[in-house]
Amino acid sequence: xxxxxxxxxxxxxxxxxxxxxxxxxxxxxxxxxxxxxxxxxxxxxxxxxxxxxxxxxxxxxxxxxxxxxxxxxxxxxxxxxxxxxxxxxxxxxxxxxxxxxxxxxxxxxxxxxxxxxxxxxxxxxxxxxxxxxxxxxxxxxxxxxxxxxxxxxxxxxxxxxxxxxxxxxxxxxxxxxxxxxxxxxxxxxxxxxxxxxxxxxxxxxxxxxxxxxxxxxxxxxxxxxxxxxxxxxxxxxxxxxxxxxxxxxxxxxxxxxxxxxxxxxxxxxxxxxxxxxxxxxxxxxxxxxxxxxxxxxxxxxxxxxxxxxxxxxxxxxxxxxxxxxxxxx
Amino acid sequence: xxxxxxxxxxxxxxxxxxxxxxxxxxxxxxxxxxxxxxxxxxxxxxxxxxxxxxxxxxxxxxxxxxxxxxxxxxxxxxxxxxxxxxxxxxxxxxxxxxxxxxxxxxxxxxxxxxxxxxxxxxxxxxxxxxxxxxxxxxxxxxxxxxxxxxxxxxxxxxxxxxxxxxxxxxxxxxxxxxxxxxxxxxxxxxxxxxxxxxxxxxxxxxxxxxxxxxxxxxxxxxxxxxxxxxxxxxxxxxxxxxxxxxxxxxxxxxxxxxxxxxxxxxxxxxxxxxxxxxxxxxxxxxxxxxxxxxxxxxxxxxxxxxxxxxxxxxxxxxxxxxxxxxxxxxxxxxxxxxxxxxxxxxxxxxxxxxxxxxxxxxxxxxxxxxxxxxxxxxxxxxxxxxxxxxxxxxxxxxxxxxxxxxxxxxxxxxxxxxxxxxxxxxxxxxxxxxxxxxxxxxxxxxxxxxxxxxxxxxxxxxxxxxxxxxxxxxxxxxxxxxxxxxxxxxxxxxxxxxxxxxxxxxxxxxxxxxxxxxxxxxxxxxxxxxxxxxxxxxxxxxxx
Numbered sequence: 001x002x003x004x005x006x007x008x009x010x011x012x013x014x015x016x017x018x019x020x021x022x023x024x025x026x027x028x029x030x031x032x033x034x035x036x037x038x039x040x041x042x043x044x045x046x047x048x049x050x051x052x053x054x055x056x057x058x059x060x061x062x063x064x065x066x067x068x069x070x071x072x073x074x075x076x077x078x079x080x081x082x083x084x085x086x087x088x089x090x091x092x093x094x095x096x097x098x099x100x101x102x103x104x105x106x107x108x109x110x111x112x113x114x115x116x117x118x119x120x121x122x123x124x125x126x127x128x129x130x131x132x133x134x135x136x137x138x139x140x141x142x143x144x145x146x147x148x149x150x151x152x153x154x155x156x157x158x159x160x161x162x163x164x165x166x167x168x169x170x171x172x173x174x175x176x177x178x179x180x181x182x183x184x185x186x187x188x189x190x191x192x193x194x195x196x197x198x199x200x201x202x203x204x205x206x207x208x209x210x211x212x213x214x215x216x217x218x219x220x221x222x223x224x225x226x227x228x229x230x231x232x233x234x235x236x237x238x239x240x241x242x243x244x245x246x247x248x249x250x251x252x253x254x255x256x257x258x259x260x261x262x263x264x265x266x267x268x269x270x271x272x273x274x275x276x277x278x279x280x281x282x283x284x285x286x287x288x289x290x291x292x293x294x295x296x297x298x299x300x301x302x303x304x305x306x307x308x309x310x311x312x313x314x315x316x317x318x319x320x321x322x323x324x325x326x327x328x329x
Numbered sequence: 330x331x332x333x334x335x336x337x338x339x340x341x342x343x344x345x346x347x348x349x350x351x352x353x354x355x356x357x358x359x360x361x362x363x364x365x366x367x368x369x370x371x372x373x374x375x376x377x378x379x380x381x382x383x384x385x386x387x388x389x390x391x392x393x394x395x396x397x398x399x400x401x402x403x404x405x406x407x408x409x410x411x412x413x414x415x416x417x418x419x420x421x422x423x424x425x426x427x428x429x430x431x432x433x434x435x436x437x438x439x440x441x442x443x444x445x446x447x448x449x450x451x452x453x454x455x456x457x458x459x460x461x462x463x464x465x466x467x468x469x470x471x472x473x474x475x476x477x478x479x480x481x482x483x484x485x486x487x488x489x490x491x492x493x494x495x496x497x498x499x500x501x502x503x504x505x506x507x508x509x510x511x512x513x514x515x516x517x518x519x520x521x522x523x524x525x526x527x528x529x530x531x532x533x534x535x536x537x538x539x540x541x542x543x544x545x546x547x548x549x550x551x552x553x554x555x556x557x558x559x560x561x562x563x564x565x566x567x568x569x570x571x572x573x574x575x576x577x578x579x580x581x582x583x584x585x586x587x588x589x590x591x592x593x594x595x596x597x598x599x600x601x602x603x604x605x606x607x608x609x610x611x612x613x614x615x616x617x618x619x620x621x622x623x624x625x626x627x628x629x630x631x632x633x634x635x636x637x638x639x640x641x642x643x644x645x646x647x648x649x650x651x652x653x654x655x656x657x658x659x660x661x662x663x664x665x666x667x668x669x670x671x672x673x674x675x676x677x678x679x680x681x682x683x684x685x686x687x688x689x690x691x692x693x694x695x696x697x698x699x700x701x702x703x704x705x706x707x708x709x710x711x712x713x714x715x716x717x718x719x720x721x722x723x724x725x726x727x728x729x730x731x732x733x734x735x736x737x738x739x740x741x742x743x744x745x746x747x748x749x750x751x752x753x754x755x756x757x758x759x760x761x762x763x764x765x766x767x768x769x770x771x772x773x774x775x776x777x778x779x780x781x782x783x784x785x786x787x788x789x790x791x792x793x794x795x796x797x798x799x800x801x802x803x804x805x806x807x808x809x810x811x812x813x814x815x816x817x818x819x820x821x822x823x824x825x826x827x828x829x830x831x832x833x834x835x836x837x838x839x840x841x842x843x844x845x846x847x848x849x850x851x852x853x854x855x856x857x858x859x860x861x862x863x864x865x866x867x868x869x870x871x872x873x
Contacts, residue, residue, distance in 0.1 A: 006774055006777060006778070007777070007778075008777070008778045008779050017706075018706055018707065018710055021704065021706055021707060022701075022707055022777070025700065025701050025704060025707065029694075029697040029698065029700065029701070032693070032697055033690075033693055033694055033697060036664060036668060036689065036690065036693045037690055037693075039668045039671075040668055040671065040686060040689050040690065043668070043671035043672055043674070043676065044671065044676055044678070044686065047607075047671060047672070047673055047674050047675065047676050048676050048677070048678070049608075049675045049676055049677040054675050055675075056608050056609075056675065056863050056864050056865065057607075057608060057609055057673055057674055057675050057863075057864065058673070058864055059609060059610040059861075059862070059863065059864040059866055060609070060610070060612060060669075060672065060673065061610060061612070061613075061614065062612050062613035062614065062615070062616065062666075062669075063612075063613075063669075066613075066665075066669070067613055067616050067662070067666075070661065070662065070665045071658060071662060074657075074658060074661050075654075075658055078654040078655075078657065078658075078700065079654075081654065081700060081703070081704050082650060082651055082654050082703075082704070084704070084706070085650065085703075085704030085705045085706045085707060085708075086647050086650060086705055086706075087706075088705075088706035089637075089643070089646070089705035089706045089709065090643060092706065092709070093643060093709075094643075109483075142478075142483060143476075143478055143479040143482075143483050144476055144478070144479065144573055144639075146638065146713060148713070148779070148781060150710070150778065150779025151779075153706075153709075153710040154709055154710065155638055155709060155710070155712070155713070156638050156640075156709075157638050157639040157640060159573055159574065159639065159640050160478060160566075160567045160568070160573060161567025161568075161572070161573065162567075162640060164640050177779065177788065179779065179781045180781070181712075181713040181714065181781045181782075182476070182713060183403075183471075183472045183474075183476070183479070183782075183783040184479060185403075185470070185479060185483060185484065186399045186400055186403065186470075187399060188399075188403070188783060188784070188785075189399065189781075189783070189784035189785045189786045189787065190399075190786060192788075291568075292568065
């Protein structure tokens with residue numbers, strides 16, 4: 001087990017950055033604790049009552065300068081914590097817009113099902129290559145779970161009915177714990193697994209080994225046929241429903257005038273509950289509701305298929321506002 | 330034994346304890362002091378039930394494989410949380426010491442609504458019976474947080490009964506708060522201006538505001554949970570068209586302010602103890618008083634810091650993070666002012682003061698680790714790990730229970746008319762302090778290393794720290810059992826207390842016999858000086 005350390009192992013670039021902030025907080029917190037402990041201890045000893053007959057000390061009612069000092073100084077220190085913590089949080093939870101390795105994870109009581117775009121599937125195991133930007137798309141089949149890898153210093157709740165994402169850059173090859181961090185019933189504490197970080201070469205080898213059922217695009221394409229999506233969503237604009245070519249990752253104008261981004265969550269909602277957001281120029285109540293008809297894993301395959309209809313070579317429209325702090329990476 | 334006791338058995342004056350006997354005189358009591366005792370015995374019972382669950386959990390965590398089944402362990406931590414939070418921590422100080430002392434400290438004969446006060450105890454007991462029934466029927470396994478859709482659609486345990494218990498007992502909390510607010514506004518003795526109120530009263534006033542404004546929200550949340558569980562109304566479960574995050578918003582809208590319901594009365598007690606055993610006016614009275622109100626206000630706008638990893642908008646998280654830092658400021662102001670109160674004081678080390686020292690140290694650690702959780706990039710790593718457990722227990726056990734124990738010892742002579750054995754009490758206080766730190770400090774380290782909370786089994790590398798924690802828990806348990814024994818003994822056999830054994834300031838000590846008569850004072854008290862006037866100053870100094 002090696003030398004005891006308060007820091008767990010670090011698998012990503014961001015882990016070191018979180019540890020640096022943690023160290024800062026430990027130093028500030030430690031200093032504050034020391035000041036309070038020392039003052040209480042010192043006053044308790046220095047001003048102890050020596051005899052029951054000691055006269056009552058003179059009252060000191062307070063000091064405005066002192067009150068201001070111990071209000072303003074902690075506030076300024078907290079501003080530093082706030083700014084630093086917020087910046088790092090936005091960085092760690094805003095995935096780059098391009099060139100991410102997307103991995104789809106479905107939580108269910110009590111296991112993690114992992115799907116790779118290339119078709120490999122695993123349970124309670126996640127393999128990622130160093131040097132890439134790994135983006136996890138998290139879905140739940142039942143209750144709320146939380147995908148937690150201490151070596152990444154990151155977790156995200158996996159909330160049924162929605163997709164949650166986060167991303168990281170694996171740095172250190174090795175095997176790291178995956179935990180479920182949100183209580184989810186009987187087997188909660190067994191809902192764990194391992195994340196294996198590999199060099200890109202090892203990763204290619206590993207990829208070559210699996211995938212017997214076809215890639216996620218192929219599987220999604222089959223579902224697209226099977227559920228009859230293809231009869232309306234034809235690839236020209238003749239169909240009763242919008243074409244799905246070059247839609248993903250671009251803004252969509254709705255019939256109520258709003259504009260939304262066609263991301264995973266939008267596609268998911270449009271499959272399960274098509275009337276929630278209807279594209280401008282199309283009618284309500286044409287597409288059947290698929291709520292409860294398709295498994296979470298199937299949905300993810302369909303979404304990857306829809307994604308594949310918007311090849312990244314066509315330069316994507318400018319993304320909506322804020323998102324892309326790290327897109328340059 | 331007891332040969333040296335100076336009292337004469339024959340001439341015990343009439344007081345609230347001996348004014349009447351028999352179970353009716355207790356179960357139909359409208360005297361706030363008797364109701365305080367009804368609460369005291371009930372919450373003590375709940376404390377030991379909740380504590381027993383904690384002991385069982387710590388035993389399970391001695392080994393990575395555990396001893397109990399998953400389901401049993403899940404029920405243990407759920408019942409520990411529900412009982413300790415809703416049936417011990419929330420009522421603890423307000424319903425016992427607050428009930429006993431609020432009227433006495435402001436010079437009133439009773440609370441504004443004595444019968445509503447009794448009603449609130451009955452409501453509390455009914456709520457407690459529902460929840461205990463859930464326990465005896467086999468328990469609940471949702472965690473005290475009841476997150477949907479697990480609680481509404483998946484759990485097979487007695488969720489409805491437990492939720493009903495919380496729903497019902499909430500009304501008890503609301504009624505107590507309402508009673509305090511009206512009493513403090515309308516029943517202060519002549520001369521007891523707002524600026525002369527003991528800080529105990531300011532703390533309880535702030536607490537009452539939160540109780541009245543926040544508790545209805547948890548009641549609504551529990552009703553909605555019941556509707557979804559029984560009638561499958563789609564509120565939280567996405568397969569029924571609901572939103573699971575909505576539950577978390579509603580739950581924490583109450584449950585974050587609720588932690589201030591728990592800690593503010595603790596702070597209120599500490600102000601009294603520090604002033605008395607330093608023989609000095611509280612440094613910065615106004616700042617300590619208004620910081621309670623500031624905490625009450627800010628407590629309502631920080632709930633979103635429980636949702637940093639739940640999919641809440643990142644910008645919303647940013648705002649909640651900022652306010653969470655802000656709410657730390659008034660707490661820090663209090664700690665600084667208590668420390669400054671000791672400066673040039675005349676300090677003695679009786680048991681209540683030992684607990685106050687413990688409070689100041691442990692609450693400081695609990696508060697500062699709260700800053701780690703307000704810092705978003707750190708929170709996303711440590712939330713739902715043992716770091717949060719450690720932080721919460723440093724504030725609630727290291728802070729609140731320390732203050733409660735300090736308060737119980739400080740006012741024990743007033744309540745019982747007897748003195749407790751000081752040597753045993755000091756010994757137990759030191760045990761509590763040592764046992765507490767050994768139990769919970771390792772959990773900070775465990776948390777940052779990544780051990781999630783609510784784990785019946787855990788990877789073997791976490792065992793050493795867990796064994797330390799369990800060892801500490803056994804010391805802590807002893808530290809709580811000893812006072813149970815000597816306080817029960819002293820209640821009957823302890824030497825009789827003089828009226829004001831600590832030479833403390835305050836109407837309850839100076840102008841009321843010990844133990845007090847049913848209507849507290851023999852004459853209407855009139856207040857002519859500020860609180861904590863230990864130095865006997867003629868002039869009134871105002872600050873803040």
